[in-house]
Structure formats: C-alpha cells, structure tokens
Amino acid sequence: MFELTVRGDFSSAHFLRDYDGQCKNLHGHTWKVAVTVAGEKLDDIGVMADFVEMKRCLSDILKRLDHACLNDQDFFKVHNPTAENLAKYIYMEYKTLIAPVRLVKVQVWESEKADVVYYE
Numbered sequence: 001m002f003e004l005t006v007r008g009d010f011s012s013a014h015f016l017r018d019y020d021g022q023c024k025n026l027h028g029h030t031w032k033v034a035v036t037v038a039g040e041k042l043d044d045i046g047v048m049a050d051f052v053e054m055k056r057c058l059s060d061i062l063k064r065l066d067h068a069c070l071n072d073q074d075f076f077k078v079h080n081p082t083a084e085n086l087a088k089y090i091y092m093e094y095k096t097l098i099a100p101v102r103l104v105k106v107q108v109w110e111s112e113k114a115d116v117v118y119y120e
Contacts (some may be wrong), residue, residue: 003104005036006054010062014070014081026069031086032109033062035094037101049101057097061090083110087118 013028035058039048065073070081079085091106105119 001038001040002048003036003038004049005034006058007034008058008062010066012065012068012070016082017080029110033090034107036104037098038104039102057094061093083108083116087116091118
C-alpha cells in the first residue's frame with residue numbers, strides 16, 4: 001500500500017456563529033492543508049498518483065478560499081466555518097477532483113498548535 005501526501009496553504013478570515021468566546025469575532029488564519037491519497041497499484045512507470053495533478057487539484061480548491069471570508073462561501077453559510085467543517089469541505093471537493101484515486105484524509109492546521117483531520 002502506498003500513501004501520497006501534498007500540502008498547501010491559504011489565508012482567510014472567518015467568525016464562528018453561536019460560539020461563546022473570542023472566535024465569534026472576525027479573525028484570520030494562515031491555514032495549512034495536507035491531503036493524503038492511497039493505493040496499491042502503480043502504473044507502468046511506477047507511479048500510484050501524479051503529484052503534479054494532486055497539487056493542481058488542491059491548489060484549485062485553496063484558490064477559492066484564499067483571502068476570502070469563509071462565512072461568505074456558500075458551504076459555510078450553511079455550516080459554521082470551524083476547522084472541522086473546513087477539513088470536511090476540502091475533503092468533499094478534493095474527492096470529486098482526484099477520482100478514481102482513493103482519498104484517505106485531509107488535515108487542516110489553523111495554527112502550529114491546533115489541527116484537525118477529516119476522513120470517511
């Protein structure tokens with residue numbers, strides 16, 4: 001079994017609805033994201049998944065979030081823009097772009113000391 005991971009980052013603002021604490025106020029993060037795929041089979045040249053394609057797919061998603069207020073994005077109008085929901089959003093979007101490669105997990109850091117992992 002092989003696991004491949006690509007990483008990216010973006011900056012955005014958000015605020016947490018119905019949160020009793022400072023995060024209810026508008027604030028920003030430089031989010032870091034890692035996306036991991038897995039598979040057993042290699043192609044004829046020994047590649048399980050193309051790193052270039054994996055990075056392009058992640059970049060396409062992160063561009064939509066970069067320098068935006070997450071609360072203004074359609075998904076986050078319905079789902080509170082927590083780190084957990086952000087990881088789930090990226091997972092769902094990435095899964096559609098990378099198929100048929102099997103997506104294992106998405107990890108999102110809101111800071112060097114706090115991260116979340118989403119997987120199905």
